Amino acid sequence: MMEFATHAWNALPAWTQLTVFSLVKIVAILVPLILSVAYLTFAERKIISYMQVRIGPNRVGPRGWLQPIADVGKLLFKEVIVPAKANQFLFVMAPLLALAPAFVAWAVIPFTDTLVLANIDASLLFILALTSMAVYGVIIAGWASNSKYAFLGSMRSAAQIVAYEIAMGFALVGVLMAAGSLNLREIALHQAGGLHQWYVWPLFPLALVYFIAGVAETNRAPFDVAEGESEIVAGFHVEYSGMGFALFFLAEYANMILISTLAAIMFFGGWLSPLPPAWIPSVPVIGALLGDGVHWLLFKISALLFCFLWFRATFPRYRYDQIMRLGWKVFIPVTLVWIALMGATMFLTPWGFIFH
């Protein structure tokens, strides 16, 4: 039987084998991703609950662990309502346009030194291109809904994402200057050697701007004016119900995880251990735990995601024009100054090694 299977596999043309392999890999990335999104919503509700001296969901399943499954079940079976006079085609397309870039970007994320779906040279550019695509989903959703609230939300969102895209891009320029590469795997590998080698230290202002811009990009509190619950109710997705809403939700949380992953890779050494290699004992289990590995990446992602949730529980919401001011008048100048400083240091002074 086994022999037959191998035989049949070898009989397939090479391109089919490649396609099947890639599909399996994609599923292997996306299924855990979707599951983490589901459980990120659960983690959010639980963590914020404990911050707010309450318990949070604890009814579905043991200690509420089946809550996300129940939520998905509910959303799946809800009616999808297309508002009267809405542009039906765009209305249905918008959630997909929001979701697709959030998923596709994972193609180039290196989970460890070798574990990456597509190790392309300009993966950072690829990511930048895709994250800017996400804004279309939001704009189209707001426009196609034929609702003033949704339209206001999408206008806010468009302006906000464009502003923060620039700050984010500049922050990444600093990273690629330091690493001399646009490849995420190489950027991470440049930070090898322990905690003190991470880019978060020499590029601290950029790391800060990147993370805050990331919060703004994903429309999370305190920058959630695009869906500002108490102002424009739910903003761009106010008219969506059932799966349409679920896809926006999925995209938002997938983006959160993506932003945290990128921050972990570019500023916190990705899958690399914070300990210098010399300190790691060659004991079987402890050595593997302390050494490099995907668990470090997961840990760093979780820590950054926790910050997202923490912000949400703590801060009031910015006003739309204040967000713009912060983006254009604070973040972009900060990144520009730091990039100029970096460039000058690297090429004109002997202290360029600070930035590698």
Added chain:
Amino acid sequence: MSREAGRRERPTKGSRVAEIRNYTMNFGPQHPAAHGVLRLVLELDGEVIQRIDPHVGLLHRATEKLAESKPYNQSIGYMDRLDYVSMMCNEHAYVRAIEKLAGIEAPIRAQYIRTMFDEITRILNHLLWLGARALDIGAMTVFLYAFREREDLFDCYEAVSGARMHATYYRPGGVYRDLPDAMPKYQPSKWHDAKDVARLNSNREGSLLDFIWDFTERFPGYVDEYETLLTDNRIWKQRTVGIGVIAPERALALGYSGPMLRGSGVEWDLRKKQPYAMYDRVDFDIPVGVNGDCYDRYLVRVEEMRQSNRIVRQCVEWLRRNPGPVMVDNHKIAPPRREEMKADMEALIHHFKLFTEGYCLPEGEVYAAVEAPKGEFGIYMVSDGANKPYRVKIRAPGFAHLASLDEMAKGHMIADLVAMIGSQDIVFGEVDR
């Protein structure tokens, strides 16, 4: 060439398109920041508000008319439901109007109890306001913190009246009954074992006064917690400082009262200017704002919570030392004790008369107001000598405040509108009556 022609045509065509008119948007009555059922028709230029048209009346329950068709005492419960977050203060205005017309005065202990519960109510109201306001601006944690404290205060309500919100505790001639010597306690359940319950009950072992005292010991620390989250928060300040400014003259002209008026810098508080109950015997300060913006109104209310805490403590101290009657002895107004009714024919008749016909008040008119948490809450009552009022007019502070929303919000953005509605502390129970 044809291109050129097209270009030349454009100005006439374009000018028609470029003529951007303001657009109207409906805000509420189903809106998370509408604080109930406020409906606003907004005229917007982009996100900037040009004009606001508030539509009220969606929660109109004809309280005034209902009060005119019932014996006096049976309307006390309606007062709770007017401003349903400052229940006992509303009752206070109503029973004061009746007492004024009947020419009776409640015993001093009852007056102290009323003062204490007025202030507990003020804390209740300001806590809800603070939570809802922070939630409007996006800080959701304060809301749940505020509700944690409200829970304790509702327990006080429950201990004296049996109801957690709509107490009907104040009666003409005093209060329904004296403060209880024991607090209701938690029982072990599936969710709380004996150890948990012991912890929950630790401050409920003594009397209600001990429980309130324990609360007042903890409360200033809680207020510090809220202030840590908000007062110096840059985002909070950016969202509230300089937003919705009302000058003192305008505030007076618009009929403001309460924290809204004091936030604009007018030093006016009925508890100081026209003392009622025991407010002339307790020591407290009234905070006054400077700029009249949302931030000042926030600071005023937060400080009022601290001052209320101070008043409650003084009342608890007095009430501990001075037992006494809490209801007048006049059985034409106050029902006799059930024990007396068993033996005394007279008492039985009084009871029957009171609970069927009620009592008649002398002809005349009266206005009684209290400093409710939201401002001056007044009852104007006309009696024609019958057992029910001829006319009751309720003066709700929120109505005057809401009426000024257009003036306040002109030129601000939608997000500021939410902040302003929040700073007005509107409750539709009293606005729509």
